[in-house]
Amino acid sequence: MANVTVYCEKCGGVYRVSPEMIADEVCFTCREKTLKLVPEKYCGCVTLKKEMEDEFYEKLVKSSPTFDQSCWDRRMENRKRSDEERYKRMSAEKQQANLPRCPTCSSTNLRKVSTTSKVVNTALFGILGTKRHKTFHCNNCGYEW
Ligand SMILES: [Zn+2]
Ligand SMILES: [Zn+2]
Known part of the structure; x- marks a missing residue:
């Protein structure tokens, strides 16, 4: 009813x-x-x-x-x-929505890739490395971008 x-x-x-x-x-x-x-x-x-x-x-x-x-x-x-x-x-929730998300698994459990690892990246890959360096690391699936 x-x-x-x-x-x-x-x-x-x-x-x-x-x-x-x-x-x-x-x-x-x-x-x-x-x-x-x-x-x-x-x-x-x-x-x-x-x-x-x-x-x-x-x-x-x-x-x-x-x-x-x-x-x-x-x-x-x-x-x-x-x-x-x-x-x-x-x-x-709004704040959550503004957080950067992983493009593969859409997790917000991200880590900003530290300056140190960028330096290492640059050192290893030279000029190409500076172009390719990543900003975020996803703690959920491990994807970096
Ligand atoms: Zn009442
Ligand atoms: Zn992810």
């Missing part, structure tokens, strides 16, 4: 659960069985309809007798933290 959208009356958290789980599922933030079905008109294709979000929180969450401001604040705090973590992870 397709998942349904539920919300927590105490903190306003919105979740996707399978219909038979609604009665047993606890709110991720409050750790309580406070979940209720989100009325059809607020449901978007995944969670809430973007344009209905404000109305949803005002009418169904904040005006609910079980609404708990401290739970709401805690949920916001959690969300901020997970946003920050996601941002950190994304920038770490």
